[in-house]
Amino acid sequence: MPEKRHLPLATEWAHHALAEKIRAGAWVxxxxxxxxxxxLFLARQVGSTGHVFSFDVQEEALQETRQRLVDAKIQEDRFTLILKSHAHMKEALPMEVLGRIEAVVFNLGFRPGGDKRMAxxxxxxxxxxxxxxxxxAPGGVLTVVAxxxxxxxxxxxxxxxxxMSALAPERFEVQNIRAINRMQPAPELWLALRLGSG
Ligand SMILES: C[S@@+](CC[C@H](N)C(=O)[O-])C[C@H]1O[C@@H](n2cnc3c(N)ncnc32)[C@H](O)[C@@H]1O
Structure with a gap:
């Protein structure tokens, strides 16, 4: 097997942590x-009984996402693509999912290959x-790559x-993974786990 010469990227660490936490059948x-x-990663994690809600402000991004899911044979009823800012996601989601989402993923910045002004x-x-x-949901995880x-x-x-630093420790466990010996700042990952049982 070829030797892996680098530590995981921030996005790879995020998927690793999410894979550990997400159950089949979950809403994410x-x-x-x-x-x-x-x-697509989330859709695969939650399987045929789960559901992924995805937000973006760019029509092209949602078209690209839909195509990727269709190509991967993810059934249309397993995802909902929403053309809206995530600033309004609470209002845009069905009431019954509030407090029951098991993972929320942010990958900040601009869409690779897309309009950098839409970051x-x-x-x-x-x-x-x-x-x-x-x-x-209690036990649910948030990841943010910045x-x-x-x-x-x-x-x-x-x-x-x-x-993240202001989250109450009795409600959330928070971690930050980042490179610390580089002159140029590298992408970093923030993770927050919602504690409690309900
Ligand atoms: C780095 S890309 C995301 C990469 C993506 N998660 C993937 O796996 O390919 C950032 C995306 O955030 C979107 N975006 C920018 N502002 C937004 C907002 N207010 N609400 C939702 N999405 C937004 C951009 O349009 C862009 O497509």
Whole structure:
């Protein structure tokens, strides 16, 4: 087997943590559909009895995501693609899923191959994060991959860091995985597990 020369990327760490936590049959949410890689990963994790809700503000992103799911033979009734900002996801979701979502995934920044001007923004990202305690089930996990390597990404990563750091430790367990010996900041992963039994 070829030797793997690097530690996992932030997105790979996120999938690793999510794979451990997501049950077959779960309701899960991708807050930034982009090219659909995370949505497909989530759809595979929850299996034929689960459901993925995916948000994006770009029509092209949702088209790309739909195509990826169709190509992977994911049935149409296993996912819902929503053309709306994640800042409004609480209002856009069916009432019965609130407090029962088992994973929420954010991959911030812009869609690779797409319009860089349509990157996530600090204010809507924080608005979306604010709805997380209402959305996540006890035992549910939130992952956020942030890109502090450029000015707006740095501001956004700092806002994510502030929001995560302020979560009450009796309600959420929080971790941050990042490279610490590089001159240029690398993508980083934030994880929050909702504690409690109901
Ligand atoms: C890095 S990409 C996501 C990658 C994606 N998860 C994947 O697996 O391919 C970030 C996406 O966030 C979307 N986005 C930007 N602002 C948004 C918002 N307010 N609400 C939802 N999506 C947003 C962009 O359109 C872009 O497609």
């Amino acid at each position: 949410l991708d807050a930034t559909a982009g090219n659909g890689h995370d949505t 996530t923004e600090c204010s809507s990202t924080v608005a979306a994060l604010t709805s997380i305690p209402t959305l996540l 890109y502090p390597g450029h000015a707006s990404g740095k501001e956004e990563a700092e806002a994510v860091s502030r929001w």
